Amino acid sequence: MNNQQNILIIGAGLCGSLLALRLGQRGYNISVYEKRPDLRKVNSDSGRSINLAFSNRGHKAMKLVGIEDKVKILCIPMNGRMLHDTEGNTIFAPYSGREHEYINSISRDQLNALLLNEAEKHKNVNIYFNRKCKSVDFEKTTALFQDYETKHEFVEDADVIIATDGAGSVMRKSYYLGKKFLFSFSQDYLTHGYKELCILPDSNGNYKTYKNALHIWGRDAFMLIALPNLDGSFTVTLFLSFDDGEYNFTNLTTKERILEFFNTYFKDALELMPNLVDDFLKNPASPLGTVKCSPWHYKGNTLLMGDAAHAIVPFYGQGMNASFEDVVEFDKVLEVYNGDWETVFKTYEASRKKDTDAIADLAIDNFHEMKGHVNQVVFREKRSLEMALEKHFPNEYASKYSLVTFNDNIGYREAMIRGRAQDKAILNMLTNNQLDVKDDLKISLDKIKKATETILENDRISGLK
Amino acid sequence: MNNQQNILIIGAGLCGSLLALRLGQRGYNISVYEKRPDLRKVNSDSGRSINLAFSNRGHKAMKLVGIEDKVKILCIPMNGRMLHDTEGNTIFAPYSGREHEYINSISRDQLNALLLNEAEKHKNVNIYFNRKCKSVDFEKTTALFQDYETKHEFVEDADVIIATDGAGSVMRKSYYLGKKFLFSFSQDYLTHGYKELCILPDSNGNYKTYKNALHIWGRDAFMLIALPNLDGSFTVTLFLSFDDGEYNFTNLTTKERILEFFNTYFKDALELMPNLVDDFLKNPASPLGTVKCSPWHYKGNTLLMGDAAHAIVPFYGQGMNASFEDVVEFDKVLEVYNGDWETVFKTYEASRKKDTDAIADLAIDNFHEMKGHVNQVVFREKRSLEMALEKHFPNEYASKYSLVTFNDNIGYREAMIRGRAQDKAILNMLTNNQLDVKDDLKISLDKIKKATETILENDRISGLK
Numbered sequence: 001m002n003n004q005q006n007i008l009i010i011g012a013g014l015c016g017s018l019l020a021l022r023l024g025q026r027g028y029n030i031s032v033y034e035k036r037p038d039l040r041k042v043n044s045d046s047g048r049s050i051n052l053a054f055s056n057r058g059h060k061a062m063k064l065v066g067i068e069d070k071v072k073i074l075c076i077p078m079n080g081r082m083l084h085d086t087e088g089n090t091i092f093a094p095y096s097g098r099e100h101e102y103i104n105s106i107s108r109d110q111l112n113a114l115l116l117n118e119a120e121k122h123k124n125v126n127i128y129f130n131r132k133c134k135s136v137d138f139e140k141t142t143a144l145f146q147d148y149e150t151k152h153e154f155v156e157d158a159d160v161i162i163a164t165d166g167a168g169s170v171m172r173k174s175y176y177l178g179k180k181f182l183f184s185f186s187q188d189y190l191t192h193g194y195k196e197l198c199i200l201p202d203s204n205g206n207y208k209t210y211k212n213a214l215h216i217w218g219r220d221a222f223m224l225i226a227l228p229n230l231d232g233s234f235t236v237t238l239f240l241s242f243d244d245g246e247y248n249f250t251n252l253t254t255k256e257r258i259l260e261f262f263n264t265y266f267k268d269a270l271e272l273m274p275n276l277v278d279d280f281l282k283n284p285a286s287p288l289g290t291v292k293c294s295p296w297h298y299k300g301n302t303l304l305m306g307d308a309a310h311a312i313v314p315f316y317g318q319g320m321n322a323s324f325e326d327v328v329e330f331d332k333v334l335e336v337y338n339g340d341w342e343t344v345f346k347t348y349e350a351s352r353k354k355d356t357d358a359i360a361d362l363a364i365d366n367f368h369e370m371k372g373h374v375n376q377v378v379f380r381e382k383r384s385l386e387m388a389l390e391k392h393f394p395n396e397y398a399s400k401y402s403l404v405t406f407n408d409n410i411g412y413r414e415a416m417i418r419g420r421a422q423d424k425a426i427l428n429m430l431t432n433n434q435l436d437v438k439d440d441l442k443i444s445l446d447k448i449k450k451a452t453e454t455i456l457e458n459d460r461i462s463g464l465k
Numbered sequence: 466m467n468n469q470q471n472i473l474i475i476g477a478g479l480c481g482s483l484l485a486l487r488l489g490q491r492g493y494n495i496s497v498y499e500k501r502p503d504l505r506k507v508n509s510d511s512g513r514s515i516n517l518a519f520s521n522r523g524h525k526a527m528k529l530v531g532i533e534d535k536v537k538i539l540c541i542p543m544n545g546r547m548l549h550d551t552e553g554n555t556i557f558a559p560y561s562g563r564e565h566e567y568i569n570s571i572s573r574d575q576l577n578a579l580l581l582n583e584a585e586k587h588k589n590v591n592i593y594f595n596r597k598c599k600s601v602d603f604e605k606t607t608a609l610f611q612d613y614e615t616k617h618e619f620v621e622d623a624d625v626i627i628a629t630d631g632a633g634s635v636m637r638k639s640y641y642l643g644k645k646f647l648f649s650f651s652q653d654y655l656t657h658g659y660k661e662l663c664i665l666p667d668s669n670g671n672y673k674t675y676k677n678a679l680h681i682w683g684r685d686a687f688m689l690i691a692l693p694n695l696d697g698s699f700t701v702t703l704f705l706s707f708d709d710g711e712y713n714f715t716n717l718t719t720k721e722r723i724l725e726f727f728n729t730y731f732k733d734a735l736e737l738m739p740n741l742v743d744d745f746l747k748n749p750a751s752p753l754g755t756v757k758c759s760p761w762h763y764k765g766n767t768l769l770m771g772d773a774a775h776a777i778v779p780f781y782g783q784g785m786n787a788s789f790e791d792v793v794e795f796d797k798v799l800e801v802y803n804g805d806w807e808t809v810f811k812t813y814e815a816s817r818k819k820d821t822d823a824i825a826d827l828a829i830d831n832f833h834e835m836k837g838h839v840n841q842v843v844f845r846e847k848r849s850l851e852m853a854l855e856k857h858f859p860n861e862y863a864s865k866y867s868l869v870t871f872n873d874n875i876g877y878r879e880a881m882i883r884g885r886a887q888d889k890a891i892l893n894m895l896t897n898n899q900l901d902v903k904d905d906l907k908i909s910l911d912k913i914k915k916a917t918e919t920i921l922e923n924d925r926i927s928g929l930k
Contacts, residue, residue, distance in 0.1 A: 177832075182654040182707075182752050182753075183652075183654075184651075184653045184654050185650075185651065185652055186650065186651030186652070186653070186757075187649060187650055188649045188651070189647040189648075189649050190512060241920075242647075248530075287647050289647075292651075305663060308490075356642075420927075423927060424923065424924075424926075424927035427926050427927045428923045428926050428927060431926045458889065458893045461889075461892050461893050461896045462885075462889035462892045462893060
């Protein structure tokens with residue numbers, strides 16, 4: 001076992017800095033190259049979400065590297081969804097019937113800074129900023145970089161290169177354009193984009209609306225959400241079509257139209273955002289896409305990880321958590337096959353890809369759930385019933401949301417298959433009057449379990465597996 | 466309505482030449498540029514399949530342009546699958562219980578030649594060979610070509626450009642690399658590839674095995690198929706993994722290994738192919754991929770059609786038929802919106818893409834069906850039952866295969882949804898002893914219809930539509 005190997009990591013974002021920290025703990029010589037400036041030294045205006053949902057799968061990774069207490073300080077618990085209707089009425093819908101299960105709002109930059117600090121505590125980890133990767137020669141295991149300041153280009157050689165350079169990964173592009181092997185690849189854009197807005201703190205620095213929730217204004221064709229920040233503000237995101245519908249990003253270009261749109265659909269939110277029009281006109285509308293690809297690795301030379309391998313839309317709050325879980329899963333495989341990179345990469349992809357494919361699909365599902373289903377009676381009945389089941393039978397029932405978000409002992413794919421079957425069972429039985437929210441809970445639980453098993457079994461049979 | 470517009474078609478393959486013919490009939494000025502030489506003048510060795518399955522959706526297109534009688538002469542009916550087991554035993558499994566429903570084997574080159582001849586009968590259609598498209602400027606509606614002989618590059622201008630340049634479409638690449646709009650795109654390779662082989666006619670020029678079937682040697686992990694040609698030969702195709710399993714394309718490199726493989730798994734086929742080893746060593750192993758993308762068009766300037774928009778794997782025998790049906794569907798939209806290209810393109814994609822997405826997925830399903838499911842008892846029971854239902858209730862029942870292949874009055878997506886639900890209903894009821902092949906057929910029909918409707922309804926409810 002030779003840990004004196006040189007590992008080059010491209011990208012010092014959340015995944016790259018966590019990976020650097022973990023591999024640094026394992027004793028490898030780590031060089032990380034990041035195209036952006038050091039976010040601990042400058043105010044970055046990268047256009048990315050400034051807060052994110054942090055939950056169990058991410059927490060598992062923080063425990064692996066021993067910084068869970070330091071991360072906890074950065075977290076704001078969100079116990080459920082606060083649903084806002086067009087009249088300004090709100091309903092709080094918890095994420096789980098178990099009190100200890102909730103998600104957190106966390107600052108991307110603060111968490112990234114923590115990970116960079118922790119990684120740099122290891123003298124075998126070196127992080128270089130303002131170095132943009134231009135291409136990767138995966139046959140030679142070298143990468144071409146350009147220094148942002150001097151414009152000087154240079155080639156770095158390594159025993160292994162791991163690219164954690166995000167959804168627009170340069171190494172993935174080198175795989176695609178290289179045509180040296182069959183590279184399956186997809187980029188799928190939603191017709192909707194997103195724009196970030198802000199609810200500032202009140203004059204006393206306090207939160208203007210309920211702090212411990214993920215706020216949702218779901219309007220079927222579009223939606224607004226808000227997550228709390230430690231400084232008393234909320235980061236607000238509008239998800240809206242670029243081109244379709246009466247109001248869209250293409251035609252919302254004047255103060256009057258923007259105010260008309262918010263007055264009609266988000267009146268209570270507008271009241272909290274006197275700064276709305278300025279933010280709206282200043283901030284870009286960005287696309288939402290899913291990226292899948294395979295293989296993630298080239299022999300034992302190079303590997304894609306995190307968003308570079310599997311970028312997803314943000315609606316399940318799992319993007320960061322999935323990337324952090326990548327590191328946990330990779331570390332497990334490394335423990336077994338350390339020294340044989342090709343086997344490590346192959347085994348890691350074989351076990352992991354099914355799960356990242358699943359969370360990509362689940363995130364698309366949740367887009368439709370958040371903007372529309374949450375307003376439907378049958379969906380709300382399902383959620384009420386599930387919350388009651390989780391509360392009274394905490395060890396016997398977990399909703400799809402709980403399986404995905406809180407049950408980090410199972411993979412996303414298993415969570416998806418079981419969760420979807422449960423949803424189907426409950427929705428069908430509620431619709432066909434075979435189940436009622438007023439029924440005895442134990443009887444309902446048994447019915448749901450039985451119907452779920454039947455659905456799973458029938459799917460298995462018809463798949464001829 | 467101005468049909469004096471200049472339409473540039475890139476690619477004179479099956480789709481491009483049919484489109485040229487149809488738009489020529491409508492009176493447009495058509496220029497077609499093809500990178501290959503004129504296949505009517507040279508022996509092409511393009512590496513592509515030399516025969517293809519031709520069925521109802523393709524026939525519908527031939528009727529549209531009035532050449533169905535000329536095509537019929539080129540067709541060899543295949544009434545079903547001839548399944549070969551490892552012992553050399555065969556079972557004939559018909560494609561339909563209705564006698565008039567069958568598919569055909571047809572020569573790609575003969576059919577292409579016919580379409581080119583028919584197109585060129587119109588003096589407003591001009592076809593240029595040996596002109597390779599290098600890129601398309603979709604904003605200016607121009608395309609850059611290179612003359613294969615003189616190497617001279619030139620730009621062609623048109624009112625509209627339609628790219629029918631196949632799975633490796635240059636215009637699609639221009640969309641992707643141009644980054645002028647959000648372009649969703651996927652290329653998905655199977656881990657299996659294919660290699661073409663041949664069963665030559667016997668010394669009297671006769672077929673060495675049964676002519677009117679698609680022969681299948683399905684072996685779960687791989688398979689061999691054979692389709693008849695008019696000259697008494699069969700084109701044989703081996704589908705095998707590039708890298709996995711005991712035998713694969715990477716390790717089958719010697720005469721001994723190849724013969725060992727065929728002796729073990731395809732003994733009866735080997736006996737018909739004394740030329741096997743030479744063919745195997747000479748012919749390439751080619752990849753199998755699915756391509757999807759969106760949008761297919763850029764404003765009213767350019768449009769992707771056929772494989773350029775939606776390349777699929779060959780296992781449903783629908784690749785050519787889907788491309789031909791594209792022309793039929795496009796023609797319908799053109800009839801309504803002639804003169805407004807942007808609306809034509811948008812409307813065509815909106816109605817057509819769901820169907821080409823569906824046939825792409827169905828083709829992957831059929832890969833698993835052909836290589837493995839056909840050997841399973843429950844699958845064979847399902848097919849026997851379906852054949853009996855189609856025979857005795859010809860107007861009341863159509864299997865998934867029939868819906869896809871013979872019911873060209875419905876789209877692929879509807880065929881997929883209904884066909885999959887039927888398959889699921891039958892397989893579940895057979896497995897759970899709720900249905901028996903010995904039951905009264907009318908009772909079975911009613912049970913299947915009822916169970917299918919329940920499955921469709923439950924899917925609808927759980928999709929919260």
